[in-house]
Amino acid sequence: MAIPPYKAPSRGSYDIVIVGGAAVGSSTAYWLSQALGETASILVVERDSSYEFSSTALSTSAIRQQYSNPINVKISQFGIEIIRDFPQLMAPFFKDEPAPDLGFKEHGYLYCCTPDGAEAAKARVELQRSLGAHTVFLEPGPLKDRFPWLNVEDLGGGAWGSRDEGWFDSMGLLNGFRRAARGSGVEYIDNAVVGLDLEGNRVVAVRLSTGETVSCGTLVNAAGPRAQQVAAMAGLSIPVEPRKRYSFVFASATPIPGRVPNVIDLTGTFVRPEGELFLTGNTPQKEIARDYEDFETDMDEFDDYIWPALYHRIPAFDALKVQQFWTGHYEYNTLDHNGIVGFHPGISNFMFANGFSGHGLQQSPAVGRAVSELIIHGAFQTLDLTPFRYERVPANEPFLEEAVI
Numbered sequence: 001m002a003i004p005p006y007k008a009p010s011r012g013s014y015d016i017v018i019v020g021g022a023a024v025g026s027s028t029a030y031w032l033s034q035a036l037g038e039t040a041s042i043l044v045v046e047r048d049s050s051y052e053f054s055s056t057a058l059s060t061s062a063i064r065q066q067y068s069n070p071i072n073v074k075i076s077q078f079g080i081e082i083i084r085d086f087p088q089l090m091a092p093f094f095k096d097e098p099a100p101d102l103g104f105k106e107h108g109y110l111y112c113c114t115p116d117g118a119e120a121a122k123a124r125v126e127l128q129r130s131l132g133a134h135t136v137f138l139e140p141g142p143l144k145d146r147f148p149w150l151n152v153e154d155l156g157g158g159a160w161g162s163r164d165e166g167w168f169d170s171m172g173l174l175n176g177f178r179r180a181a182r183g184s185g186v187e188y189i190d191n192a193v194v195g196l197d198l199e200g201n202r203v204v205a206v207r208l209s210t211g212e213t214v215s216c217g218t219l220v221n222a223a224g225p226r227a228q229q230v231a232a233m234a235g236l237s238i239p240v241e242p243r244k245r246y247s248f249v250f251a252s253a254t255p256i257p258g259r260v261p262n263v264i265d266l267t268g269t270f271v272r273p274e275g276e277l278f279l280t281g282n283t284p285q286k287e288i289a290r291d292y293e294d295f296e297t298d299m300d301e302f303d304d305y306i307w308p309a310l311y312h313r314i315p316a317f318d319a320l321k322v323q324q325f326w327t328g329h330y331e332y333n334t335l336d337h338n339g340i341v342g343f344h345p346g347i348s349n350f351m352f353a354n355g356f357s358g359h360g361l362q363q364s365p366a367v368g369r370a371v372s373e374l375i376i377h378g379a380f381q382t383l384d385l386t387p388f389r390y391e392r393v394p395a396n397e398p399f400l401e402e403a404v405i
C-alpha cells in the first residue's frame with residue numbers, strides 16, 4: 001500500500017480531532033467548519049489520503065429511499081438534497097474552477113420480492129410514501145410491462161422508486177466536503193492515530209504514528225471499517241467489523257433497452273448500468289469478519305452465484321464478460337446493520353460516527369451535520385438521530401434496518 005509521507009500537525013492542541021477523513025469524517029469537518037468558522041481548531045487525521053482502500057472510494061455509491069425505518073428514509077432525503085445542490089453548496093470553495101457536479105443518475109431502484117414477501121414490501125412502500133418518497137409497488141404484470149427484460153415468473157412484485165434514487169460520484173462528494181472544510185480552516189494531516197490518552201471520563205490527547213501527541217477537546221471516530229480499532233484505543237467496544245463486498249463491472253452482448261434501475265434480486269445480487277457496461281455485486285457466501293488488509297476478490301463468487309442469479313432475473317444477460325472488479329469493506333454493524341452516532345455515555349467527549357453497514361455514503365451528509373450539532377449544541381437540531389445512539393449497543397437493543405443490501 002503506497003501511503004503518502006506522514007505529516008506532523010501544526011499545533012499541539014485542537015478543539016476537535018476527527019480520526020478518518022473520508023466521506024463521514026470530511027462531511028463532519030465541513031459542517032463543523034461552516035457552523036464554527038475560525039472560532040474552533042479542527043484537525044482531521046487520515047492514514048491514507050489516497051483513500052485507495054477506504055469504503056468511500058470502493059463504494060458502489062447509490063442512494064435510495066427504500067428503507068424500513070423512517071429515519072433512514074429522511075436521512076436519504078437530505079442526502080438527495082445535498083447531492084442535487086452540491087455545485088451551489090461548493091461554489092464558494094471552487095472559485096476558479098467549476099464546482100463539482102456529482103453526476104447523479106436518477107434511474108431509481110427496483111427491489112424484487114417473493115409472493116410471500118409482497119405484503120411486507122407493500123407496507124414498506126406505504127411507509128416510504130407517507131414520508132414523501134415516490135416508491136410504488138408494481139404487481140408482476142405491470143412490472144413486466146414496465147421492464148420487459150425482467151423475469152417476473154417467481155416474483156410477487158417489485159418496489160420501484162422512480163425518483164430521488166440512483167447513484168452518484170462518491171469521490172466527488174468526499175473531495176468537495178474536504179476542500180470546503182480545508183478552505184474554511186480545517187487542518188488535514190496524513191498520519192495515523194495509534195493511541196488515545198484518557199483522564200477520568202475524557203479523551204485528553206491523540207497519539208500519532210509519527211510520535212507526536214496532540215491534545216483534543218472532542219474526539220470523533222470516523223474510521224470506517226477500522227472503527228473498532230479506534231474505539232479500542234479508548235478501551236471501548238462496538239460491534240463493527242470489516243466485511244468484504246465484491247464488485248464486478250461487465251459487458252453484456254445483448255443490450256438492455258431503456259432506463260435500467262438498480263435491480264435488487266431476491267438473491268441479494270444487485271445490478272445496474274455503468275455507462276455502456278453494468279455493475280453488479282452481492283453479499284459473499286462467506287459472510288465473516290475479514291482482516292483489515294484483505295482486499296482479495298473471489299472470482300468464483302461471480303461465476304457460481306452472481307452470474308446465475310443475473311441470468312435468471314434478466315435472461316438477456318446470457319453472454320457476459322467481466323471487465324473490472326474490486327473488493328471493498330463494509331463497516332458492518334453486527335447488532336442491527338445501522339449506524340452508531342453519538343457520544344459515549346462514559347467517555348463523554350468520544351463521538352461515534354460508525355457502522356453504517358453499506359449505506360454510509362448516502363448518509364454521510366446527514367451524519368456529518370448531526371455530529372456537528374451534537375458537538376456544538378449538545379443536541380440534534382435538525383434530524384433526530386437518537387435511534388442510532390451508542391447506548392443501544394450495551395443494552396443489546398437492536399434498531400434493525402430490514403432493507404440492507
Ligand SMILES: Cc1cc2nc3c(=O)[nH]c(=O)nc-3n(C[C@H](O)[C@H](O)[C@H](O)COP(=O)(O)OP(=O)(O)OC[C@H]3O[C@@H](n4cnc5c(N)ncnc54)[C@H](O)[C@@H]3O)c2cc1C
Nearest residue numbers: 020022024047055056059060062193224328359360361362
Ligand atoms: C462495495 C461497497 C459498496 C457500497 N455501496 C454503497 C452504496 O451504494 N450506498 C451507500 O450509501 N454506501 C455504500 N457503501 C458504504 C459506504 O461506502 C460507506 O458506508 C462510507 O463510505 C463510509 O464512509 P467512512 O468515511 O465512514 O469510511 P471510509 O470511507 O472507510 O473512511 C474511513 C477513513 O478512516 C481512515 N482511518 C482509519 N483508521 C484510521 C486511523 N487510526 N488514523 C487515521 N485514519 C484512519 C481510513 O484510512 C479511511 O480513509 C458501500 C461500501 C462498499 C465497500
